[in-house]
Amino acid sequence: MNYGERLRQLRLEKGLSQQELANRLKINRSTYARYELGKTQPDFETVSKLADFFAVSTDYILGRSAKKENDWDSKxxxxxxxxxxxxxxxxxxxxxxxxxxxxxxxxxxxxxxxxxxxxxxxxxxxxxxxxxxxxxxxxxxxxxxxxxx
Structure with missing residues (x-):
């Protein structure tokens, strides 16, 4: 699963539209849509905002980790x-x-x-x-x- 699919899955789990999520992150909806489609990759600041919003690790969003939860506490x-x-x-x-x-x-x-x-x-x-x-x-x-x- 690539980062776009993960973002889409996380967004749908929260029950948000692309527009609602883009508004909360203070980015354009079309920019966010390109992230979900895998056409562009978010910058570090946006990845951090997404990880904080969804309470997951940045590694999970970028596809480097299969774990959803931010596991700093378990370490x-x-x-x-x-x-x-x-x-x-x-x-x-x-x-x-x-x-x-x-x-x-x-x-x-x-x-x-x-x-x-x-x-x-x-x-x-x-x-x-x-x-x-x-x-x-x-x-x-x-x-x-x-x-x-």
Missing amino acids: LPELTEKDERDIAKDLEKMISNLEKKEGYSQFDGQSMDDMDEEDRELLIASLENSMRLAKRIAKQKFTPKKYRK
Whole structure:
């Protein structure tokens, strides 16, 4: 399957017309139609926009990979129980510091007391996800090759 066929398949899976997709990407419909027909190949910026829009890798769009999903996440090491405990402890400490009236007690101009419950939960979830990702990236970056699986 070439890149034009892949683009057409992805577009149809989203239920979009060529015009709707071209509008969202801010390109001409005729330009996009030529991509699907395989007459021209999109530039790197457009391939990146397409990959982000469809949540696939650029390699998938260009036909270099059979995998649809962007697999950067699967390349990162998994967290151990100790890592999970460390994240929970650090998150608790961070939340505690945010609740204090001094120091870095404000987020976007609001203290934790000013936030409603939903905003508070979203902030905590965002902090936790960021800490998990940072820990996984650090494990990949700083684990010697001989200990990697």
